[in-house]
Amino acid sequence: MIELLQQYWRPFLYSDGQHITGLAMTLWLLSASIFIGFLVSIPLSIARVSPKRRIRWPVEFYTYLFRGTPLYIQLLICYTGIYSLEAVREQPLLNSFFRDAMNCTILAFALNTCAYTTEIFSGAIRSMNHGEVEAAKAYGLSGWKLYAYVIMPSALRRSLPYYSNEVILMLHSTTVAFTATIPDILKIARDANSATYMTFQSFGIAAIIYLTITFTLVGLFRLAERRWLAFLGPAH
Amino acid sequence: MFDNLLQILGLSAFSLKGFGPILLQGTWMTVQLSILSLLVSVLLGLLGASAKLSSFSLLRIPAQLYTTLIRGVPDLVLMLLIFYSLQTWLSTLTDAMDWDYIEIDPFAAGVITLGFIYGAYFTETFRGAILAVPRGQLEAATAYGLTRAQRFRFVTFPQMMRFALPGIGNNWMVILKATALVSIIGLADLVKAAQDAGKSTYQLFYFLVLAALIYLLITSASNYVLRWLERRYAAGAREAVR
Numbered sequence: 001m002i003e004l005l006q007q008y009w010r011p012f013l014y015s016d017g018q019h020i021t022g023l024a025m026t027l028w029l030l031s032a033s034i035f036i037g038f039l040v041s042i043p044l045s046i047a048r049v050s051p052k053r054r055i056r057w058p059v060e061f062y063t064y065l066f067r068g069t070p071l072y073i074q075l076l077i078c079y080t081g082i083y084s085l086e087a088v089r090e091q092p093l094l095n096s097f098f099r100d101a102m103n104c105t106i107l108a109f110a111l112n113t114c115a116y117t118t119e120i121f122s123g124a125i126r127s128m129n130h131g132e133v134e135a136a137k138a139y140g141l142s143g144w145k146l147y148a149y150v151i152m153p154s155a156l157r158r159s160l161p162y163y164s165n166e167v168i169l170m171l172h173s174t175t176v177a178f179t180a181t182i183p184d185i186l187k188i189a190r191d192a193n194s195a196t197y198m199t200f201q202s203f204g205i206a207a208i209i210y211l212t213i214t215f216t217l218v219g220l221f222r223l224a225e226r227r228w229l230a231f232l233g234p235a236h
Numbered sequence: 237m238f239d240n241l242l243q244i245l246g247l248s249a250f251s252l253k254g255f256g257p258i259l260l261q262g263t264w265m266t267v268q269l270s271i272l273s274l275l276v277s278v279l280l281g282l283l284g285a286s287a288k289l290s291s292f293s294l295l296r297i298p299a300q301l302y303t304t305l306i307r308g309v310p311d312l313v314l315m316l317l318i319f320y321s322l323q324t325w326l327s328t329l330t331d332a333m334d335w336d337y338i339e340i341d342p343f344a345a346g347v348i349t350l351g352f353i354y355g356a357y358f359t360e361t362f363r364g365a366i367l368a369v370p371r372g373q374l375e376a377a378t379a380y381g382l383t384r385a386q387r388f389r390f391v392t393f394p395q396m397m398r399f400a401l402p403g404i405g406n407n408w409m410v411i412l413k414a415t416a417l418v419s420i421i422g423l424a425d426l427v428k429a430a431q432d433a434g435k436s437t438y439q440l441f442y443f444l445v446l447a448a449l450i451y452l453l454i455t456s457a458s459n460y461v462l463r464w465l466e467r468r469y470a471a472g473a474r475e476a477v478r
Contacts, residue, residue, distance in 0.1 A: 069455075073451065081444040084438065186312065199321050215308065
């Protein structure tokens, strides 16, 4: 166990000497996909609640597709599937994008988390208090100002507990990245396992690292909720 | 026959190239694995929830540990950990007891592993649902002289199901999608079948998309069943809105 740690602590945490690996890689995958997913999901969630069908339906279809299929298949399609198409390989721009495992992985992860986040945010928008929106309209706010100043700040706050869940699920989902040759924590654990045959210890270390990240994220989100959801707490 | 039909329709690009039976077998494997894991995890969830709500700390603390640890670690990590360790542990046990070598069947190991992982999620679902049943109901049942088993069977269970169903549905979808990962530990499920078919015909994209569509079909069908169940278990519940 000690030798295993001595030999592998560096790759487990940040680098194997050539590439960024382990914890650093997992955190990078997580933050990149969560960041892209968050940015894209805001306009999509507004479109998702649009009264116009031709705006609402494409978004609905997108979330239906990505929430109804496993992330592993989505990653496989992005990483091996698309690149197996001749049309993609012939196009220089697409070729260089999809040849890189990192691009494919982040693309698949971002698309996946964006679908879930869109549903969370649109649910929060739909559960807006009618009075609040009517008051804002009565004050003359309309169009994007209504969304920017009243609806989105409130909806984003109220979706915080669900959003924290999604972030943790995404952390757990990043483990499939090793199938696309990305050296994340699990990839290092598998390498350690196949080199030393210490199965329980190798995967156990990975489990402890993931557990630590999960608890840290839960703690951070609890702090965020105390700050931004204070208005939902008991009156003082 | 199917391929001939496609040829007549001019759709031979969509032919399964003879991989239809393998894909079907893979799909069946995925469905079997999901349903059996669901059963194991529901059972563990009910046990876990009772342990967590028990007044004995000897039961409560292990159950608490189980749900926190399992839910904090990614399912794939646990899957690899348990799947590979299970055999080692069993071999150590058989060696120590001087028994014959027992080899675990990968399918059984997959079911046990998935069931054990999602049992933790079900524990939380059922715990919340049991707590949502009004106390007065249980007190009334006790006052009528129902035994503990009767109280659970006739009072707690039918009422908690209504609160548990959305959670059960959610967990079912997660289990179904998690079974896609078993191909990583070497089970011949739908993903594996699609990958094999795609690699040998050089049409990986087509077969992967096909596998995704099959998953979509299963999730859509389960959505439909779940909505029906929710209506059924909501019988007698009044809703203020709508």
